[in-house]
Amino acid sequence: MAKDYGEVKFFGTVGSPFAKRVQIALDLKGVQYTYFEEDLRNKSELLLKYNPIHKKVPVLVHKGRPLAESLVILEYIDEIWGSNHPLLPQQPYDKALARFWSRFIDDKCLPAILKAAFTANKEEREKGSEESLEALEYLENELKDKFFGGESIGLVDIAASYLAFWLPAIEEAVGLKLLTSDKFPKLHKWGQEFTNHPVVKKTLPQREKVVGFFKARYASIIAASK
Known part of the structure; x- marks a missing residue:
């Protein structure tokens, strides 16, 4: 039976290189997620709720728990979905x-x-x-x-x-x-x-x-x- 990793939401915007980092990692690992395109001139209530400190993308929400900052998110993705296309070396x-x-x-x-x-x-x-x-x-x-x-x-x-x-x-x-x-x-x-x-x-x-x-x-x- 395939492991249930839980619901994944990803908040980004097309022009953000930092959001693209997260999208690339998710797609390389074949993670299923729901994407939310943000207008940073009119930020959604969900974005402000999930990232009240920086109020910007990217934000990853896994099982209802939000994470901000692209490099932090990349390491989290690698730990959770590590077996498929590892991003970090083993040593x-x-x-x-x-x-x-x-x-x-x-x-x-x-x-x-x-x-x-x-x-x-x-x-x-x-x-x-x-x-x-x-x-x-x-x-x-x-x-x-x-x-x-x-x-x-x-x-x-x-x-x-x-x-x-x-x-x-x-x-x-x-x-x-x-x-x-x-x-x-x-x-x-x-x-x-x-x-x-x-x-x-x-x-x-x-x-x-x-x-x-x-x-x-x-x-x-x-x-x-x-």
Whole structure:
């Protein structure tokens, strides 16, 4: 008899890279869930009930119990549905490293990229670019196989999905060049492998809409600085 894992609800929004992390993990593991699309300009009462602290997506509700923050949710998903497509390595040291690099992406890579792309001050943008390139270099050196998780997608790959899909859209929108094939050949190839994975590909939003969103964001920042 198949194990009854209980009801799963997932609150996200199409354009959120953090919500997409959770969706990718759920779909890789074949978890059945009910999806709730949120309008973050008009948040639902359920979202506010389940995530009263941050009031944002993603939120996973399993058996009526809510969890927020994408990396926390990913580890929970892996523990509950661990037998199918494990996201974390089995060895304690390797598991700790995966957690380290996932946090590194959120704490170092993403803030630097946002500074480089969406800061009006030229000096700050240049500083952000330098910090971004340094962070990407660390990841380039860390990538040893097809994916950070080896031959299959793991926790670090999902955490780095921002670099594979959203960063190239940002680069196109604002004229930035960071993750190039000549500077970071392994990361560049990894990004293509990741975004073309059948499960990942079907979850990603339309690229044109994402580029348009970032173009509008960039234009509003530049306009406000004048």
